[in-house]
Amino acid sequence: MIRISLDSLIVLYLAIVLGALFCIWVATEIRANRREQRRRRDYVICGICDHIFEDRSERRLLNCPRCGALTERTKVREI
Numbered sequence: 753m754i755r756i757s758l759d760s761l762i763v764l765y766l767a768i769v770l771g772a773l774f775c776i777w778v779a780t781e782i783r784a785n786r787r788e789q790r791r792r793r794d795y796v797i798c799g800i801c802d803h804i805f806e807d808r809s810e811r812r813l814l815n816c817p818r819c820g821a822l823t824e825r826t827k828v829r830e831i
């Protein structure tokens with residue numbers, strides 16, 4: 753049988769709990785970053801009428817659904 757002091761047991765318990773919380777936090781941040789990158793990639797702003805629309809295709813040139821102008825996919829910047 754393994755003998756362990758109460759202090760060591762408390763430290764081990766805290767290390768396991770904090771390690772699990774850290775892993776959950778890192779996984780949540782990674783998932784949020786991926787979602788944000790996908791959102792920025794899928795939204796397109798028309799250069800003519802400033803209409804913002806969503807397009808999930810990989811095409812670089814898109815037709816604006818409002819004015820019909822060809823629009824080049826660029827990154828959407830946060831204000």
Ligand SMILES: [Zn+2]
Nearest residue numbers: 798801816819
């Ligand atoms: Zn447009």
